[in-house]
Structures are given as structure tokens and as C-alpha cells.
Amino acid sequence: LSGSDLDDLESVEVLKGPQAANYGRGSLAGVISYRTRKPSADWRGSGTASYGDDGYNELAGNVSGPVFGEKLTFKLGARYYNYDGQYTGISSDGRTPTFGAERSKRVSGALRWQPTDDIDVTVRAFGSQNTDGPYPYYNNPTLNCFTTAPAARGGSFCGKEPEISRDGVLQIDLADIERVGRPGIEADTFLYSAEANWKLGTTVLTGLVSWNRQDEDWIIDNYVIDTLATTRSTVPSPTLTIANPGNVQRVTQVREYRSQELRLASKSESRLQWMVGAYHFDQEFLGSSALVAYNINLANGMAAPTNTGPVGTIRVAAGIPAPTYTNNEAVFGSLGFDLTDRWHLGFEGRYSRDELTTNNATQVGGSCARVLNVKYSSFTPRGTAIFDLTPDANVYVSVARGNKPGDFNTALCGATIPAAEFARLSTVTPLAVKEEQSLNYELGTKLRLLDGRMSLDAAVFFTDWTDQQISQSQVYTQINGAVTNTSLIGNAGKTEVQGIELSWRWKLSRSWDLNAAYGYAKAEFQQLCDATYAQLLGSPVTTSGPCPSAIPNPATPATATNFADVSGFRTANSPLHTGSVGAEFRMAVRSDWSLFARSDFSYQSERFAEVYNHASTGDSTRLDARLGLETEAWKVTLWGRNLADDRSPSSVRRITAPNAAVPLTRAYDMFMPNGRQFGVTANYRF
Secondary structure (H helix, E strand, O other): OOOOOOOOEEEEEEEEOOOHHHHOOOOOOEEEEEEEOOOOOOOEEEEEEEEEOOOEEEEEEEEEEEEEOOOEEEEEEEEEEEEOOOEEEEEOOOOOOEEOOEEEEEEEEEEEEEEEOOEEEEEEEEEEEEEEOOOOEEEEOOOOEOOOOOHHHOOEOOEEOOOOOOEEEEEEOHHHHHOOOOOEEEEEEEEEEEEEEEEEOOEEEEEEEEEEEEEEEEEEOOOOOOOOOOOOOOOOOOOOOOOOHHHOEEEEEEEEEEEEEEEEEEOOOOOEEEEEEEEEEEEEEEEEEEEOEEOOEOOOOOEOOOOOOOOOOEEEOOOOOEEEEEEEEEEEEEEEEEOOOOEEEEEEEEEEEEEEEEEOOOOOOOOOOOEEEEEEEEEEEEEEEEEEEEOOEEEEEEEEEEEEOOEEOHHHHOOOOOHHHHHHHHHHOOOEEOOEEEEEEEEEEEEEEOOOOEEEEEEEEEEEEEOOEEEEEEEEEOOOOOEEEEEEEEEOOEEEEEEEEEEEEEEOOOOEEEEEEEEEEEEEEEEOEEHHHHHHHOOOOOOOOOOOOEOOOOOOHHHOEOOEEOOOOEOOOOOOEEEEEEEEEEEEOOOOOEEEEEEEEEEEOOOEOOOOOOEEOOOEEEEEEEEEEEOOOEEEEEEEEOOOOOOOOOEEEEEEOOOOOOOOOEEEEEEOOOOOEEEEEEEEEO
16 A cells, blocks of 8 residues: 555555445455545645655645535645655675665645536546565574484574664675566556446435556565576576576566445435445456576587577566456445334345456476366355444344355466376365355443543454465476475365454543553464475375375375364464554644643564464564644654564465575574664645
């Protein structure tokens, strides 16, 4: 969202649990819905300027007003954002680059036409350009557990991954990247949409259309200065023998979305409220990933037969994009009925059909069909019942089903995977990945106390989650005999999530506001068999128990893939505990000026990198504070972020160590957060 139009928001709504009926595919865990303000008939606008540590500066502004009275109005906005990053490192050519730099530019506009009191049409346009430098992540090769025999274990890291220094630890082969392009990520986004509302008596007919395109270009290496003879940094020359100096990789992604929606909803004061609608969505995705390759000499001094030009020049600068097409059609509706003045019932549902097609026509070799096609269908209902205990207190219960679309394991289609390995891997992670399904139950209460000055929301929930999509690393032997690995998506048999959520606010006085929140979510696998964990345990071939081996050829058990049971382990990247507390103070210092101060503290417990719960981020905390002066038009704020300078990894990812002497040795990437930062922001609005 760094380039999004978020400086002129009208509303932000956080909806928990599956929201498929109103928001469609992929809203399995919930939705954060934000709406920007529509153009206004009177002149209004705002401007923001910020300056802070580490090269942070930001300018944003918007203006809205009439074009032809109240019939046609407009809004224009723009934003510029720059941040130089906090982490420095070393490059193989001796330079000291900075990691974590970000730069965004955005322009947006809207026109609103209201020819009558019953017709309202808004057209929006948005464009942004994000230019980010290399990410601040560190490759930790340290292994401290499962390092003894049998040799298949390969080792792992158990416990919290360590924090790293901001200075001189991160590594990169900068010159090797720059011969291909700009290090880091460039992303362009364009969005056009139109919304029309037509009041028809006691109903409103709404039409929505949108078009969105996102272009991304990533040029990265493994962020480790390579020492292996086959990938180390080398200046290209007519005697070059290293095919990929610096182990540079280029990833390109182009996504183009189109959607249309039509719905009819009641707008009366009756006890029955209803809505029906239809939706269509299609997406074209063009993605490629390739290691940059040079024209080289072989060990005998002769030019490689794969060369396409002089030795030392780039032979492959990017991969050949393979298109994937997604088509989604849905009908949906909802009913709300006030059974009595205290009982309120609601039901909503969505029937959806997905078709996913991948075209591998440009690929040579491999065991997949050139065109892959799969269809999914789902019905996702949601029911709620609310009982008002008093005008200021209620209890509610909801039951909702959600789903997440399926996918393809296109990594199985690689030309380097022989047919026998394709057959074995397909028994582990099938080519077509199933849709995730969840059934969510929630019981809660909302209380307003002390004449509305205090609020307390509490909820308990349980989620029955099936076919959760899990990334799994699988080892295979290529056609040329080399052993490597690939990342594939499998489906967990069953996962359960149970937890509680508490939220409290209290306006203690005219000057003081307090708030606190706590969340507990225990997400555990009930049925999941993992091949990587079996490697670490040295699990034998077995045909019984909860996790039998996958044996594509029963006559040759050596071809088997063994599994280990990870039921009872927590899902990756899910904290068990979250919490926050905050306080705000306000007082008048003059008739038109007020002083304000606010502080917020948040906590998140550890999140694991993998399904067998070895490496973790550790617990993390964050303390923010603001102090400022405000009038009706002006607001000046001094702020500090992450005041305690907590630099626990924001996430941890298990990978294959790029510089290991033994192939396929594990390592862990740690993505580092921004540390302590101070700055000032000035706002003006009219």
C-alpha cells in the first residue's frame, strides 16, 4: 500500500472472518476495506509535509471542488515519498551500499457527476511508481540443531534468529546486478474505476467497473557475496568461465485485472433489508524468473555451444514469461431481518466459479501439457444473529464459510525434471493445488458503558480449516544428474484455529483517552505430513501410520518420498499472542490551539519460519509516540517510531544456503525492520 491513495480517506473498515459474500475470492481471514473521499461541491483540500531521519521526506496534497456547480465536481491528489534506508553493507567490488531504500510517486484524480438527485456517477484514476532498493535481509547460515547423522538431516536452526547490526553486515554482488539493471525493485501501478448509483424508489442499483495493471521488475542476488567457483563475482571478459557471476536473478511480473459488478439493494426503513448482485473478474498474469546467464568459455578453452554472442556478454537477461489466466464469475445476495426490536438476523451467500489456465507453450521439454486448465466452484454462506441486551449492549453469533482459490505447481513442469522425478513429485504435491476451505464460528459481545465514554468488545472464535496451502521444499535429481530442490505447494489435511479477541476504549476525561487490545490465536495443524521434517528426522520408508511414504514405483522403494507427522505444530508466520495499549492527552493552550500527546505500545509473540517450528522471529515490541499542536486548519507533530529500537526480524524464511560446501544445506533469510526514527510532520487543511 506504500503507493496507494491513503492520505484522503473517508473510511476504513476492518471485517473479521470470511467475507466472501461481499468481497469475493481470497477473503478467507477477513478484509480491510478503505474508501477515499469523493469529490465535493465546495472547495476543500489538504497538504502534508514530513521530514525525518534516514533521508525520510514526504509531500502529499489533494484538492477538491466544483467544475459546474454541484452537478460536476473533481478531486486531484499527488504524493512523493522517499526513504534512504537504515542498513548498510558491503559489496563484492568494495562499495558500501544502503539497504531498504524506498521511493514512491503517485497521482490520482476523480470526477463526480450528479445530473439528478437520483443519479451519482464517480470515475477515478490512479497511477503510482515505486522504486525500492535492495531489501534489508540477512542470510544466516548458522545451523544449531539436527546437525548429526544421518547425513540426510542437513541441519536446521532452532530458536530465535538473532538481530543484526545496521552497519556492514549485509552483503551483495552489486556490480554483477548493475550489469543487468537497477538493483532492487521497480513497480508501476495504474488503476481506473467507475461507480454509478441510481436510486429507484426504495432500491438502489449500483454498477462498478475497474481496470488495474501492475508491472514489477526485480533484479536481485542471494544477498551473500558468492564464494563458490560457479557463481562468484567476476568481471566479464573474453575468458569468462562463470555462467552467472554474483548469482543474479531477475523476476518480472505483469498483472492485469478487470472486474465488473452489478447489484440491487433495498434502501428503506422496513424491517427487511436485501441485496442481490452479480460479479465478473478476469486476470492475466505474465511472470518469469531466470538466473542471468553469460556467454562463456568451457574448461577446455572452447566457447560453450549454448553461446549466442561473444564470450563475456549476457546471453539471458530475463526469463520467457508464461501467461496464467484467471476467470471468476459469481452471484451473491444478502438478507437482513429485524425479527423484533431486539433480535436481528442476517444471511448472505456467494456462489462462485473459478477457471485457471496456464499456457506453457514456450517451454521446451518437461512432463506437463502445454496448456493446463482447472475449474473450481464454491458456495460461501455467512449467517449472523444479534440480540440487544440493552440499547448499549448486545451479544452476537456468526457462522461463515470461506475459501481461497487454488493454483498450479508449475515448478513441476520444468524442462530439467525427468519423467520419473515428475511422477514422484506429483504424488507428493499434485500439479493442481486444491482450494482452501474454512468454516468459522464466532461468539461475541459489544458493550457501551459510562454514557458511551467506555466501550468493550470481546469475542471467542474457532476455525475449522481444510486443505491449507503450504509451501514445501522438495529435492529432486535433474536430467543431467545434479541434485537440486524446488518449492511446491501442498495442501494440509486439516488445521484448527481457536482464540479470543478483546478491545477496550475509555474516554477518561475531556483530556484523556485510553485504549487496549489483546488477541490470542492458537493455529495448529491437525493433519499434515511434511517431507522436509522427515529428512531432518531421518524417517524411514513406511506404508502405514498417519504419514505413509509416497512410492511411485512399489518395486523400487528407493524412489520413495518419506514424510513426518507435524500435527500439533503451529502454522508458520502466525503469532500466538498480540497486544497493544495506548494513551492520548489533549488540552487547550489558546482559544484556537490545542496541545496533544499520544503514545502506543504493541507486542507480538514469536512467529515460526516453517511448519515444524524450528526458527522463529522471537517476540517483538514497538513503542511509538507523538507530540504536537493543532488548530482547525493546522497540525504540527513531532513523532518517534520504534523508540526502543526493537530490531527483531519482521519475518524469517527457510532457504537453501547459497554458499554451502554441501549441496542443499539449509539456511535462513531474516527480513529486518526499520529501527528507531524521529521526524516532524505538518498538515494544513481547508
